[in-house]
Amino acid sequence: MNYAKQQEQAVRVLIIEDDLRIAEVNRRFVEKVSGYEVVGIAANMEEAKDQLELLQPDLVLLDIYFPDMNGLAFLTYIKEHHPDCDVIMLTAAKEVETVVDAIRYGVYDFITKPLIFSRLQETLRSYQEYQGKIRAWREEGETINQEEIDQLIRGKGMKAPKESKLVKGIDRITLEKISSFLMQAESATTDQVSKETGISRSTARRYLEYLVAMGEASADLSYGVVGRPERVYRSAGKS
Known part of the structure; x- marks a missing residue:
């Protein structure tokens, strides 16, 4: 072989x-x-x-x-x-x-x-x-x-799983919940993540941007017919 x-x-x-x-x-x-x-x-x-x-x-x-x-x-x-x-x-x-x-x-x-x-x-x-x-x-x-x-x-x-250090204000369980939701969804906005997880819109955005910064997600702008463009997030596995 x-x-x-x-x-x-x-x-x-x-x-x-x-x-x-x-x-x-x-x-x-x-x-x-x-x-x-x-x-x-x-x-x-x-x-x-x-x-x-x-x-x-x-x-x-x-x-x-x-x-x-x-x-x-x-x-x-x-x-x-x-x-x-x-x-x-x-x-x-x-x-x-x-x-x-x-x-x-x-x-x-x-x-x-x-x-x-x-x-x-x-x-x-x-x-x-x-x-x-x-x-x-x-x-x-x-x-x-x-x-x-x-x-x-x-x-x-095997190596013991490493407990990566999270920045202040980022909870591991909430982060994993949002990450899992992104994996299941084709894409998601801050509002959709907020409704799915039950957290505030500002908190959802903070976690989503953290995932982007860590390379676990990507973000793009979606331009609607009217109004301001909206950030749309995708899991890194779907980028």
Whole structure:
């Protein structure tokens, strides 16, 4: 296998989620991260098995609660029939035994809903580093040393999510709520964001401009028939 060529290719992701609205939001989040491509979305067990076989994804984002299956049980199916495919659990489940079982069955990470983009982004970037290390070690030879083994076993090379420092007056939960709304909407004005989130128009504008300054959103002017032009915001993934 040409690992140098493989490294240039995007990580191919299959999303297994029965709520198609949530699945679409997850797709947009994943594809905001450079080097990732969502190749399919499956809403039930039959679709998931078919797409795993046909698409041969590198990574699966897997929920736990489905009408026709249990995600943990399906995780064992993936590990048995598609051992080269990695799995990130993305679910509302938070029970201790569920988390422990998922780790025991070999998930790369376990992320709870509601999904926060920065948390997923950190994991996806660490997964790229993890795969990059494996490719490099394979190219260099057949053996690795104890330090390198420790990197694989202890957290698979993952880094703890960094708590980015927010400027004064910016609340993380409100910021993530607005960011998620922009990801779902084609575009949004300050008034629309204000109504959707229940915050004042001035506060909505401050958060939107903060996202623009951070490179997470873009802004443009919309000229109506009458009146002053209005700023329209879009998520950076849609710019």
